[in-house]
Amino acid sequence: NAGVTQTPKFRVLKTGQSMTLLCAQDMNHEYMYWYRQDPGMGLRLIHYSVGEGTTAKGEVPDGYNVSRLKKQNFLLGLESAAPSQTSVYFCASSQGNSPLHFGNGTRLTVT
Amino acid sequence: GQQLNQSPQSMFIQEGEDVSMNCTSSSIFNTWLWYKQDPGEGPVLLIALYKAGELTSNGRLTAQFGITRKDSFLNISASIPSDVGIYFCSGPDYGGSQGNLIFGKGTKLSVKP
DSSP states (O other): OOOEEEEOSEEEEOTTOOEEEEEEESSOOSEEEEEEEETTTEEEEEEEEEETTEEEEOSSOTTOEEEOSSTTEEEEEESSOOGGGOEEEEEEEESTTSOOEEOOOEEEEEO | OOOEEEEOSEEEEETTOOEEEEEEESSOOSOEEEEEEOTTSOEEEEEEEOSTTOEEEETTEEEEEOTTSSEEEEEEOSOOGGGOEEEEEEEEOTTSSTTOEEEOOOEEEEEEO
């Protein structure tokens, strides 16, 4: 009964490096989301997906790309990391308008 | 766009005290959700409200869907140390991303034993 699993849990990158965050859900949810959480800013939507093979931009998409090749996985990529992307990243999934289920986050530091 | 304003931003209380926090919006919501985020973890749904005026409890937690549909309240009775965390209100993003929720900035609760 894993729910939403994010890997890795922590990562440190140097400016300009690239990486991919992986999110996997085992609830057969159609919708998946990537948020970032910064102090005093709450949760802000980066990108989301309403089904396999589809993605869309959220509130703060710049500097990120996503892919949803399989229904259960949603990948978040940073092509060229910047210090402004230091944050905690949360993946979530839902079935339509049902409440979101969140993973436990990935803490990313860009130096 | 839609925004949710939570207050207070933070609270420091003694164990055993009751807690009240609220969430307001300039626009109407048809659903209010309250999440709690424990330190180092992702948000977890506490209570969902779907009808104006609705009052719903989950253990020591009680939430109300305001009659104007522009606000919601969360109360915690007889707080305990494990109530520590950040409490977020949220509602559907009607004007933006399909299926998405928008979140308030959270109320950070600290409980002194």
